[in-house]
Amino acid sequence: MSLEVRNLEVVRDGFVLKADFALQNNKILVLLGPSGCGKTTLLRAIAGLEPIKQGEILLKGKRIDALPTEKRHIGFVFQDLALFEQMKVRDNIAYSLQIRRENKAYVKERIDYLAMRFRIDHLLERYPSELSGGERQRVALARALASDPSLILLDEPLSALDAPLRREMRRFMRVQLTQGHLTAIHVTHDVEEAIDLADEIIVMRNGNMIARGTISDLENSPGSGWLARFMNFGLTLHVGAVSRAVGANLVISHCRAGDILYSAHDTALDAQIESGASYCVYVPFSSLSALDSKKKLARTPGGILHAAVVRRIGALSGTMKLLLSLSGENEQFFEMAMGDGSLAPEEGSEIEIEVDPAKCQLLPEEPRLPEA
Amino acid sequence: MQSGNRSFWQRLGKTEIVLSIALIAILSFSLAPLVAFAKNAIVSAERASLLASLGSISAPVIVRSLQFTLLQAFASTALAIGIGLPGAWLAARFRFPGRRVLLALAAVPFCFPPILVILAFILYYGKEGYFSAFLALVMGQKSEYRGFLYSFWGLVLVHAFYNFPIAVHQISALWMQIPESQKEAAKTLGANRIMAFRTGTLPWLLPGIAQAAGLIFLYCFFSFTTVLVFGGRVGATLEVSIYQALRYQGNAGLALLFSVIETGFALLGILFITGMTQKKQHALRDFGRRRELSSPKGSQRVLLAIYGILLLIFFIGPLVSIVVEAFRVPASLGGVSHFGFGNFERLLKGFQAPLLKAIRATLTLSGSAALLATIAGVIAGISVFIGKKAGKLHFAYRIVGALQWLPLAVSPAAFAYGWLFLSPDRTISAALIAAQAVIAWPFVSRAVSASLQSLDPRMREAGRTLGASPLRAFLTVDLRAIAPSVAAAAAFAFSITAGDVNVPLMLGMSEFETLPLLLFRLTAAYRFNEACAAGLVLGLMTGIVFFLKEKAIDVA
Numbered sequence: 001m002s003l004e005v006r007n008l009e010v011v012r013d014g015f016v017l018k019a020d021f022a023l024q025n026n027k028i029l030v031l032l033g034p035s036g037c038g039k040t041t042l043l044r045a046i047a048g049l050e051p052i053k054q055g056e057i058l059l060k061g062k063r064i065d066a067l068p069t070e071k072r073h074i075g076f077v078f079q080d081l082a083l084f085e086q087m088k089v090r091d092n093i094a095y096s097l098q099i100r101r102e103n104k105a106y107v108k109e110r111i112d113y114l115a116m117r118f119r120i121d122h123l124l125e126r127y128p129s130e131l132s133g134g135e136r137q138r139v140a141l142a143r144a145l146a147s148d149p150s151l152i153l154l155d156e157p158l159s160a161l162d163a164p165l166r167r168e169m170r171r172f173m174r175v176q177l178t179q180g181h182l183t184a185i186h187v188t189h190d191v192e193e194a195i196d197l198a199d200e201i202i203v204m205r206n207g208n209m210i211a212r213g214t215i216s217d218l219e220n221s222p223g224s225g226w227l228a229r230f231m232n233f234g235l236t237l238h239v240g241a242v243s244r245a246v247g248a249n250l251v252i253s254h255c256r257a258g259d260i261l262y263s264a265h266d267t268a269l270d271a272q273i274e275s276g277a278s279y280c281v282y283v284p285f286s287s288l289s290a291l292d293s294k295k296k297l298a299r300t301p302g303g304i305l306h307a308a309v310v311r312r313i314g315a316l317s318g319t320m321k322l323l324l325s326l327s328g329e330n331e332q333f334f335e336m337a338m339g340d341g342s343l344a345p346e347e348g349s350e351i352e353i354e355v356d357p358a359k360c361q362l363l364p365e366e367p368r369l370p371e372a
Numbered sequence: 373m374q375s376g377n378r379s380f381w382q383r384l385g386k387t388e389i390v391l392s393i394a395l396i397a398i399l400s401f402s403l404a405p406l407v408a409f410a411k412n413a414i415v416s417a418e419r420a421s422l423l424a425s426l427g428s429i430s431a432p433v434i435v436r437s438l439q440f441t442l443l444q445a446f447a448s449t450a451l452a453i454g455i456g457l458p459g460a461w462l463a464a465r466f467r468f469p470g471r472r473v474l475l476a477l478a479a480v481p482f483c484f485p486p487i488l489v490i491l492a493f494i495l496y497y498g499k500e501g502y503f504s505a506f507l508a509l510v511m512g513q514k515s516e517y518r519g520f521l522y523s524f525w526g527l528v529l530v531h532a533f534y535n536f537p538i539a540v541h542q543i544s545a546l547w548m549q550i551p552e553s554q555k556e557a558a559k560t561l562g563a564n565r566i567m568a569f570r571t572g573t574l575p576w577l578l579p580g581i582a583q584a585a586g587l588i589f590l591y592c593f594f595s596f597t598t599v600l601v602f603g604g605r606v607g608a609t610l611e612v613s614i615y616q617a618l619r620y621q622g623n624a625g626l627a628l629l630f631s632v633i634e635t636g637f638a639l640l641g642i643l644f645i646t647g648m649t650q651k652k653q654h655a656l657r658d659f660g661r662r663r664e665l666s667s668p669k670g671s672q673r674v675l676l677a678i679y680g681i682l683l684l685i686f687f688i689g690p691l692v693s694i695v696v697e698a699f700r701v702p703a704s705l706g707g708v709s710h711f712g713f714g715n716f717e718r719l720l721k722g723f724q725a726p727l728l729k730a731i732r733a734t735l736t737l738s739g740s741a742a743l744l745a746t747i748a749g750v751i752a753g754i755s756v757f758i759g760k761k762a763g764k765l766h767f768a769y770r771i772v773g774a775l776q777w778l779p780l781a782v783s784p785a786a787f788a789y790g791w792l793f794l795s796p797d798r799t800i801s802a803a804l805i806a807a808q809a810v811i812a813w814p815f816v817s818r819a820v821s822a823s824l825q826s827l828d829p830r831m832r833e834a835g836r837t838l839g840a841s842p843l844r845a846f847l848t849v850d851l852r853a854i855a856p857s858v859a860a861a862a863a864f865a866f867s868i869t870a871g872d873v874n875v876p877l878m879l880g881m882s883e884f885e886t887l888p889l890l891l892f893r894l895t896a897a898y899r900f901n902e903a904c905a906a907g908l909v910l911g912l913m914t915g916i917v918f919f920l921k922e923k924a925i926d927v928a
Contacts, residue, residue, distance in 0.1 A: 049560075076556070078557055080551065095571070099567065
């Protein structure tokens with residue numbers, strides 16, 4: 001393991017952050033969550049910028065939680081990048097090497113190597129204020145990597161960029177981190193960014209780690225309606241009542257959008273449902289298919305949802321996407337590919353959508369917190 | 373030519389024509405006394421031979437005065453920054469009881485006139501002062517430090533204590549804006565605490581420190597009353613030399629020469645301040661939200677406590693002694709001193725009963741000066757704002773913009789005497805009102821134009837989209853939004869004119885006695901307790917505006 005965070009607790013102005021995880025060498029972990037969930041605090045605690053109340057942090061098997069920031073040898077890219085505006089790009093990159101009293105020839109060699117790798121060799125004599133947003137990002141990354149740290153922490157460094165540049169930069173970063181065999185933790189609230197960058201994702205909420213895995217792990221078992229919605233994995237339908245199909249391990253959830261019949265994977269849910277907790281049916285987008293008139297006759301027993309067509313979004317290739325609104329469910333909009341655009345229904349009309357019951361799950365609305 | 377004229381006038385709107393006329397009036401109002409002062413100096417010198425008049429004073433006198441002025445200003449500034457920096461750091465970093473009070477102390481140099489602070493220092497650090505008595509008790513020997521207050525370093529100490537709150541206020545405001553991320557970035561790159569501070573904080577802080585130092589330097593450079601009282605034995609600043617040349621030597625030519633030298637150096641100082649301000653603003657441009665204050669821990673608490681105690685002993689102590697002495701009625705023959713309203717009664721009912729007259733004179737004269745300054749300042753401030761925005765009449769607006777620095781560049785004596793020469797029958801009260809108004813209007817103007825510039829233009833645009841004409845949008849949105857700043861600026865104008873002792877002393881007023889003059893006379897006559905009583909009234913008058921209008925501190 002490259003990094004181990006054991007039983008960590010950070011308390012700050014009444015906010016409590018708890019974390020426990022390990023990260024393998026050469027892997028990119030993404031901490032994902034809404035604003036204020038504690039992901040930046042966790043990153044800062046690992047870097048020694050935030051005091052911890054309890055727990056251990058080990059880097060390459062060595063405890064570092066008692067060391068001051070400057071002794072941890074962890075690269076950090078800040079949200080505002082924090083480039084030293086009074087220094088040229090060259091001096092920004094050389095900073096950590098000069099502090100470590102590396103010899104001049106090595107410093108020059110390292111700067112030239114990083115400048116070439118990050119395509120900033122033509123910018124070395126400029127000041128940060130003379131750079132564009134993307135160039136600043138590359139300089140910040142090069143600076144953080146200059147002294148060859150054991151771990152690199154990236155605190156939403158792309159948040160200030162516009163959408164196309166952000167997409168380009170995160171792919172550039174992914175390539176650089178992979179090719180450099182680097183171990184990194186990247187913080188973001190952008191699901192698309194997490195999908196592009198992560199080997200593994202930890203989702204955080206209210207100071208807790210509520211889910212962990214690859215993107216497909218999370219999609220298969222989101223664990224809560226909140227996570228399924230946050231990650232935009234599928235529909236989450238409010239459950240009005242639950243009944244059982246006679247003589248079978250099948251559950252019928254009575255939703256406003258229609259009744260959904262599915263196989264209950266977790267029979268222990270029954271007791272919890274009876275306890276009055278709020279539940280929803282998670283219907284992954286991959287379980288949905290639009291019905292045509294022929295199919296209507298041979299409908300499967302999973303369930304049918306009724307949705308209104310809000311917009312038809314055509315593409316040059318002739319394919320069509322529909323923006324749909326679920327009848328009876330407040331504010332649930334979703335997209336669905338229709339293949340051949342010529343068959344797509346008109347805007348304002350209603351369509352029926354078939355649900356594959358094998359893929360549906362009954363989930364608690366709120367995520368379960370890890371055991372204390 | 374004709375078509376050029378036509379297009380010029382066509383380019384101007386009605387508002388701009390009105391404002392331009394007002395600007396010309398303000399320009400004349402500010403520059404006329406300086407012309408009159410110079411003209412009178414040259415003409416009177418002609419009568420007495422200009423060269424002979426100047427030659428009567430040898431060059432070393434001028435050099436000595438300049439040297440002393442610069443030396444005491446540098447030393448005072450260095451000490452003020454030295455005392456202010458720890459306070460700025462504490463106020464920018466920590467949440468603690470008394471933090472707001474520490475920042476509000478910045479008002480002291482503005483709302484408490486120098487003469488009041490001088491009195492406080494005499495009462496506290498003087499030969500028979502509380503602090504001296506305490507030292508005598510501890511050390512047993514009085515002679516070593518008794519004359520300290522009246523030495524060069526005594527003067528420096530008074531200046532430093534008088535001005536350090538400016539450093540606290542200015543520097544902490546900037547420090548709070550500097551994001552921690554630069555310092556933290558340096559740490560993650562391997563820098564220790566000192567190195568991280570040098571890389572991540574100091575480069576942004578330096579322009580702010582330099583700007584505060586520049587301001588304090590200028591205030592000390594123009595120091596008059598404090599030097600008159602404490603520096604008499606060790607030297608005279610240029611300002612005191614001007615006073616002496618005018619009042620005791622009747623040498624207007626020499627006074628003009630001193631004034632020109634003074635203004636020359638002050639302009640260098642202003643150039644430095646504006647340069648630093650631009651640097652500071654450039655740095656601030658990229659900063660995001662203000663950093664959050666934290667609660668002090670461990671050694672930080674100890675530092676905070678030490679700073680607080682030192683502040684209480686050395687700075688608050690003298691101010692409190694004014695209140696104590698105002699109510700301590702000194703022992704009469706065979707009696708003992710006691711606490712009561714005796715000092716106030718003596719000023720209200722005793723010989724000549726000067727207090728009520730002084731209050732009335734101060735309210736009338738300074739009130740008129742402040743009103744005049746506010747009107748002129750608001751018009752000039754709006755004009756500078758409109759001029760900057762529209763880019764029209766660029767030159768005229770730039771001149772008015774530059775004139776806003778007048779009180780920091782020109783000796784008050786020049787304004788006072790200039791207006792005296794311009795006043796019909798040389799009426800001193802008219803000259804006083806006009807001179808004080810000239811000194812005060814730039815503060816109002818700067819506050820107004822800065823407030824207008826800080827307004828979000830979208831507010832006005834929203835007004836326009838809702839149907840308001842440009843003028844109506846300006847009147848109903850902009851002017852209404854800056855009303856608190858105008859009120860604060862007016863309060864500040866009153867505060868500096870009511871507390872001003874320079875101009876009345878320069879004019880040698882005999883027909884009226886304002887509160888600062890009364891205070892000066894009582895202090896000079898060693899009637900300290902009555903002086904404290906009068907000082908308390910003056911302090912309440914000038915200080916209350918700051919309590920009513922917290923924004924006045926920002927204006928200052």
